[in-house]
Amino acid sequence: MTSLGVGLIGTGYMGKCHALAWNAVKGVFGDVARPRLELLCEVTPELAREKAEAFGFARATADWRALVADPAVDVVSVTTPNEFHAEMAIAALEAGKHVWCEKPMAPALADAERMSAAAAASGRVALLGYNYIQNPIFRQIGRLLKEGAIGTPFQVRAEMDEDFMADPDAPFHWKSAAASGYGALDDFAVHPLSLIQRLFGNVARVFCDMGQPYATRQDKGNPRVVETHDMANLLLRLENGMQASLLVNRSAWGRKGRIALQIFGSKGSILYDQERMNEVEVYRAVGPEAEQGYTRTLAGPAHAPYGQFIPAPGHGLGFNDLKVIECRELIRLIAGETATAITFAEGLAIERTVHAAARSFAEGGWVDVGTVTE
Amino acid sequence: MTSLGVGLIGTGYMGKCHALAWNAVKGVFGDVARPRLELLCEVTPELAREKAEAFGFARATADWRALVADPAVDVVSVTTPNEFHAEMAIAALEAGKHVWCEKPMAPALADAERMSAAAAASGRVALLGYNYIQNPIFRQIGRLLKEGAIGTPFQVRAEMDEDFMADPDAPFHWKSAAASGYGALDDFAVHPLSLIQRLFGNVARVFCDMGQPYATRQDKGNPRVVETHDMANLLLRLENGMQASLLVNRSAWGRKGRIALQIFGSKGSILYDQERMNEVEVYRAVGPEAEQGYTRTLAGPAHAPYGQFIPAPGHGLGFNDLKVIECRELIRLIAGETATAITFAEGLAIERTVHAAARSFAEGGWVDVGTVTE
Amino acid sequence: MTSLGVGLIGTGYMGKCHALAWNAVKGVFGDVARPRLELLCEVTPELAREKAEAFGFARATADWRALVADPAVDVVSVTTPNEFHAEMAIAALEAGKHVWCEKPMAPALADAERMSAAAAASGRVALLGYNYIQNPIFRQIGRLLKEGAIGTPFQVRAEMDEDFMADPDAPFHWKSAAASGYGALDDFAVHPLSLIQRLFGNVARVFCDMGQPYATRQDKGNPRVVETHDMANLLLRLENGMQASLLVNRSAWGRKGRIALQIFGSKGSILYDQERMNEVEVYRAVGPEAEQGYTRTLAGPAHAPYGQFIPAPGHGLGFNDLKVIECRELIRLIAGETATAITFAEGLAIERTVHAAARSFAEGGWVDVGTVTE
Amino acid sequence: MTSLGVGLIGTGYMGKCHALAWNAVKGVFGDVARPRLELLCEVTPELAREKAEAFGFARATADWRALVADPAVDVVSVTTPNEFHAEMAIAALEAGKHVWCEKPMAPALADAERMSAAAAASGRVALLGYNYIQNPIFRQIGRLLKEGAIGTPFQVRAEMDEDFMADPDAPFHWKSAAASGYGALDDFAVHPLSLIQRLFGNVARVFCDMGQPYATRQDKGNPRVVETHDMANLLLRLENGMQASLLVNRSAWGRKGRIALQIFGSKGSILYDQERMNEVEVYRAVGPEAEQGYTRTLAGPAHAPYGQFIPAPGHGLGFNDLKVIECRELIRLIAGETATAITFAEGLAIERTVHAAARSFAEGGWVDVGTVTE
Structure with missing residues (x-):
């Protein structure tokens, strides 16, 4: 299993939760490759840098489009407010990235449908954060x-x-x-x-x-x-x-x-x-x-x-x-294995x-x- | 407070519960007159006699109409299956008795309405056994x-x-x-x-x-x-x-x-x-x-x-x-006092x-x- | 099973509890003879009369020795403060009565031993009220x-x-x-x-x-x-x-x-x-x-x-x-049957x-x- | 606050627990310097290497004495069976390291006393893992x-x-x-x-x-x-x-x-x-x-x-x-601040x-x- 390059957008309630998970998953499970925490995005360059340092990400940016386009990034954690999920998730999928998006998908059903369609078209893993x-x-x-x-x-x-x-x-x-x-x-x-x-x-x-x-x-x-x-x-x-x-x-x-x-x-x-x-x-x-x-x-x-x-x-x-x-x-899904997840x-x-x-x-x-x- | 003469119709689940209550109410509360357990009605004279003895009732009958007409009876406990509530309760009210009837009132809404009307017309206490x-x-x-x-x-x-x-x-x-x-x-x-x-x-x-x-x-x-x-x-x-x-x-x-x-x-x-x-x-x-x-x-x-x-x-x-x-x-209501009850x-x-x-x-x-x- | 004549000494916490039990036991269990509530003893004649009426006892007395000697009494409920248990229970046993005494037996071990000895000598049932x-x-x-x-x-x-x-x-x-x-x-x-x-x-x-x-x-x-x-x-x-x-x-x-x-x-x-x-x-x-x-x-x-x-x-x-x-x-024991009890x-x-x-x-x-x- | 170099001895129940904590502490609390996970010790070089990779430690060794002597290590997690605590903790303290040792201290009271004395003599932080x-x-x-x-x-x-x-x-x-x-x-x-x-x-x-x-x-x-x-x-x-x-x-x-x-x-x-x-x-x-x-x-x-x-x-x-x-x-104590801990x-x-x-x-x-x- 090869190491995944991770991009994280958002560092609030769920963003921190994703960050802690990315840091812990190798230590807890052992049988996965240690993820590479490549790039973190927040609303300002300063906050992005501070959070990247806190969460162990190598680089920081205030431009989420740069993140989803970054070649070192294989999978994108989308943890921003719900209204931004569709745009970011779809962009990431279209850029060939796997997506781990917080729930719910989007306020408008049309957006959720577009997200689902984009996931299907991309052939990438598109997972929702239904953690319970x-x-x-x-x-x-x-x-x-x-x-x-x-x-x-x-x-x-x-x-x-x-x-x-x-x-x-x-x-x-x-x-x-x-x-x-x-x-x-x-x-x-x-x-x-x-x-x-x-x-x-x-x-x-x-x-x-x-x-x-x-x-x-x-x-x-x-x-x-x-x-x-x-x-x-x-x-x-x-x-x-x-x-x-x-x-x-x-x-x-x-x-x-x-x-x-x-x-x-x-x-x-x-x-x-x-x-x-x-x-x-x-x-x-x-x-x-x-x-x-x-x-x-x-x-x-x-x-x-x-x-x-x-x-x-x-x-x-x-x-x-x-x-x-x-x-x-998520890592299991990306590796083509079956997993417990809501896509x-x-x-x-x-x-x-x-x-x-x-x-x-x-x-x-x-x-x-x-x-x-x- | 004068002693109430009690008639009990039915000795199943709720009938026994009524009987135990009539036996206990004076001992528990003290400040009421001891009820006189006058007459108990069951489907056969034998069962009625057996239950009258068990529950401390003076007399027994297999004729509920005799019970509701009995001059020594002031209040009637109606604990038969729901389908009989209306007929018995109304008859008792019309005979000038107070009624303590188990819930629900009756399968048919029309019967429940008749019961309520009979209670209003009688000027007697008509209480439902909503014990909770x-x-x-x-x-x-x-x-x-x-x-x-x-x-x-x-x-x-x-x-x-x-x-x-x-x-x-x-x-x-x-x-x-x-x-x-x-x-x-x-x-x-x-x-x-x-x-x-x-x-x-x-x-x-x-x-x-x-x-x-x-x-x-x-x-x-x-x-x-x-x-x-x-x-x-x-x-x-x-x-x-x-x-x-x-x-x-x-x-x-x-x-x-x-x-x-x-x-x-x-x-x-x-x-x-x-x-x-x-x-x-x-x-x-x-x-x-x-x-x-x-x-x-x-x-x-x-x-x-x-x-x-x-x-x-x-x-x-x-x-x-x-x-x-x-x-x-119930005794409080019969005495004209306010009480916690569902009429x-x-x-x-x-x-x-x-x-x-x-x-x-x-x-x-x-x-x-x-x-x-x- | 013949009916038992009951004498009750004391009407406090446990006395009332005994009284309610004596009133309820026939109704609840059916298969016993209804106890005759003969005589109740309290500290004054007035209180004794009031409680006798409340608890359905036929007669009242302020003299517990009269109660234990009463020929209509077969069994004595002793529910007075612990310090009186020994004297009363032993007197009742010596008078040929069965005894239902509240726990503990007595403050002094010597008294408890005398109570146990009196019970053994009497051949009567001597039960302690360990209700749990x-x-x-x-x-x-x-x-x-x-x-x-x-x-x-x-x-x-x-x-x-x-x-x-x-x-x-x-x-x-x-x-x-x-x-x-x-x-x-x-x-x-x-x-x-x-x-x-x-x-x-x-x-x-x-x-x-x-x-x-x-x-x-x-x-x-x-x-x-x-x-x-x-x-x-x-x-x-x-x-x-x-x-x-x-x-x-x-x-x-x-x-x-x-x-x-x-x-x-x-x-x-x-x-x-x-x-x-x-x-x-x-x-x-x-x-x-x-x-x-x-x-x-x-x-x-x-x-x-x-x-x-x-x-x-x-x-x-x-x-x-x-x-x-x-x-x-207790009634079972008096009838010579085995029972769950602490003697x-x-x-x-x-x-x-x-x-x-x-x-x-x-x-x-x-x-x-x-x-x-x- | 400067970054601490961490050495971990043992990777069992508590060893893994320490490792997860060292990985998470910066992400969770933010206000500390990210620890440097320098050296991990296990009983064989192979196991040590495997666990070092799993837990994100830079280097591995099967020689705990090398670990406690390693100049890049500032603090040593001792998570081995109780019988080894005294020797390892004392050696680490004597080498000038802070120690984070699992409880209890040692089977023999004399060893616990030696550990306490060593801690006092060292001037270093010596913390027991009483996590509750x-x-x-x-x-x-x-x-x-x-x-x-x-x-x-x-x-x-x-x-x-x-x-x-x-x-x-x-x-x-x-x-x-x-x-x-x-x-x-x-x-x-x-x-x-x-x-x-x-x-x-x-x-x-x-x-x-x-x-x-x-x-x-x-x-x-x-x-x-x-x-x-x-x-x-x-x-x-x-x-x-x-x-x-x-x-x-x-x-x-x-x-x-x-x-x-x-x-x-x-x-x-x-x-x-x-x-x-x-x-x-x-x-x-x-x-x-x-x-x-x-x-x-x-x-x-x-x-x-x-x-x-x-x-x-x-x-x-x-x-x-x-x-x-x-x-x-622990990091607070090492920084000279007051902390909730059992030394x-x-x-x-x-x-x-x-x-x-x-x-x-x-x-x-x-x-x-x-x-x-x-």
Whole structure:
């Protein structure tokens, strides 16, 4: 396996997360070539230089077009705000680079479709940063389902909640402006949808209600009308026939990183909550009734690739470790191997579900996801 | 306070629960007159006599009409299957008796309306057995909301799940036949709806999806088509403007008595689960961020009337204790005092919501609860 | 089975609990004769009459000697403060009555020994009110151990904590005076010791450390020296060879009714906490490592006699229900049947362990329980 | 701040953990000079080269003496088995290097004393790898105690349990041979002792009981006598007067990485469990009794330096992240700044407590830690 030259655009929340992953992937997994951290791009040359030094990149630039064109760069991490994803990712793909782009793909469905088309045309790897699917405990859920541990699943309930928009006295946030998208629907729902897609496939149809905790927020001393919806409740029917629900709320005081799943099947059920990401609870309807119950399993080396990080069980992976695993999967894909990942093509189905939900909210009825196009 | 003469119809799950409550209410609360357990009705004279002896009733009968007409009976506990509620409750009210009737009111909305009308016409107390609202910890939630502990509530999520219908290999159950009702919608949803009503008032409109885990069940060796829905997912808008969701499933392996609430407000949130009925979790967005979190409170004498049962906190009330509290509230109502209770009139709004949900499922759109009549 | 005539001495915390149990036992279990509530004794005739009316007793008295001599009384509930247990229980036994006495037996070991001797001489049933052993979930632990679910147990850790003595600003309490006993050692330790005894047999030797959170407490405006110890830590060796620890604290802020057990064996482990008395967690070292974990079981009809109270699982028994079960066991014993119970003879071993611990604290070394006599 | 030259001896469990930390510390914290990974030592040149490549070290050697003498190396990570710590750490210190040595210091107290003396003589930084004290949530506990959130603490209970020695059918393990030490006492107890020391200072006296789950284990088909103790129960008195207990078990089926603390004080209590390392529960005896309870806080940016890893709360740090924090503290110490760390001098008090406990077990009485010397 030859070493990959890496270009990183953006050094915020996810940019730093990518950078740490690129630095760690060789040490953690051993069996990959050490990536060459070639070029980092930020908005100013000064910031780019500072971050390049911090994250171990050889060179810095404030011109992302130079980065995607750089011959030493094989793969581009795109971690800028969502509105820039399409332009950058497409340019990188057209320049023959592999792309590791943060989710969601783009505010506009047309852009997401163009990204997917560009990926297909390029023949390059185009991966979305849906890191929660990389959690060894989440993969264990997939294994359990495949093995029939809970029989045939017929219902899944998903919730995603945080409270960074919960304070009514906080000043007007750019996420409350219509330009930022629908609100919790596109900001949050894509994450649990990635989990649902990974486990059960695509959504067939959707019904959606949205809500606003606060009609206005303070903007420089004056109330300003909130244009997005911090809450969205979705009812879903999956292509495989399952019934599903998805409740998301970014004004949910007390919730910090909750992504909860409840999966019910003909022989048992499975519970998961990202706030306790090293745990899964499984109920199996077997054995004496007096002994049945939810079995809570702690992540450990039995859940690959946990053991690459820590040889002892129950010691706990962290959020950033998931990006290291995702990075390893990206390298696998680039090497032509199979991997656990959500590509641009698969991500497009998630985006389409989001836009179908928005249309459902406007129309007040079920919307078939397949009928939604740009 | 004069002693009440009690008549009990039915001695199944809820009948026994009523009987235990009538036996315990004086001992627990002290400040009421000891009820006279006059007459018990069961389907045969033999069973009636056996149960009268077991539950301490003076006389027994197999004729419920004799019971509601009995001059020594002041109040009638109606605990028979739902389909008999209307006839019995109305007859009792018309005979001038107070009625304590198990929920839901009746399978047909028209019957529920007749019950409510009969109660109004009678001038008697007509109480529904929505016992979960009597939990001292649930009452504490009400107090917290009233005090503004979580500011203005804007969203509530409710779930109710059990697994007695979860086994696909169990024989065809009468609850799978259309004659029994819609399924989980009327069997389960009324319970969490009673909690929502008590805390936040009535439902304005509803959207509903229903699902069947199993299309057929074994009936004497042959598959028989299942006519009810063990799963129902409801999105709600309350009259007070709140957004709500209600997910119910009686084929949910692993869930035994789950009735879960998540209430989000402008200053905090509240979590509750009936499976841990002596606990409530409250998040308040006050104080240093580093110290915020969900505070889990155990029921104790600070949550009246817990102290009537046990003088020490954290020792745990049980499900049957809630019926004793409900019995005390009934006696309070009969004495003309204010009480925590859901009367026939209030229960009718719950029934109406259920039927509105059923219509929504048939039509695929929102249904205004106010538009639903018999 | 003939009906038992009941006499009740005391109507405080445990007296009321006995009274509720005597009222409920027939209704709950059905298969016993309804007890005749004959005579109730309190400190004044007025209070006795009031409580007799409240608890459904036919007659009242302020003379406990009259009660134990009453020919209509077959069994005496002794629920007075510990210092009166010996005199009353022995008098009742000598009068030919069965005795149901609250724990612990008596502050002085000599009294406990006299009680045990009187019971043996009387040929009557002499039961101690160790209600926690009656919890269906606790009985399930016993069944699991017997079936070898966790192999050979080799270690048990017990804790019991409440916080009613935790406030340093509360006025001097009679439990802080030496006359009340050692402190948490005799006040609390007997409860978890009853659980350990029931599951694993008697204690062979003990080491004990005790501690005082507060050296003085306010007594009418002046500091008064605290003479008892609110905290006690015990290390134990059981007669069966197991290693054990027992930590008790009645000044443990936040703990309300915690009695926690951790049992480790060669094939698994079991966790229990009285604050969640309807749950038990069991780890079995079987099956794939990736699926192992603690299985949390909720109490249900599969755990007899839960089903006598509620036909559905997961709905929750309460603290008072345990006394009803204990009452049923008492009736069983009186009828000459085997039952789950701790008799005076067995209780004496618990008392002896407590006194051995006190001696260990004084001497600073291990004390063999067998060497401790009055 | 100038860049440090790093030498790493050992690449096992902790060696890899050090290597990942050295790779990540600059990226995570930004405000340090990027360490130069100069030289890695393993038992063979081949393994050393392979690991050097994996972990990004420039050079490799199989001669640890060459490493500690290497002029490009400023700081040496010692992660070899405990028996080699003393020789290597002392050599490194004598060569003028800073040392980052894994815990515990050494099996023999005399060696630990020599290490401490060498550190003092060298004037270099000598840090022990007690990583659990670096958990932002653990630091929060320290802050809470300092602020008096629970008043004056008077009792702490600690437990540490894993199950890697729990299988009675596993072959004889080198940890069952006397040469490995006492057993759980030195293998485990040092970790919770480091937490206790950090929060409350040193142990004054100790009483210890030890136990063996299995007397023999299979060794090539024959039973072989187990010479160590997988279980140890300690009662402690701290120098500050607090009462403490410490229960450790490495044959505790079901426990994977449990390090549990319960801290009781005059105004509240604190609970912590390393298996849920991103959570802490705090009870404060303030406000209405009806609202008191344990408040569970999730780690977030409010708990520095969590925010250096992830800007959003509740997303979860992992075990390996603690080593990155520890590495940052080491760099701080080398730069002459104050830091959160356990030095050789402080670690010696922990080792002394362990040896005092062993003596207590042999003698059956309390042992003053201060009386224990080599």
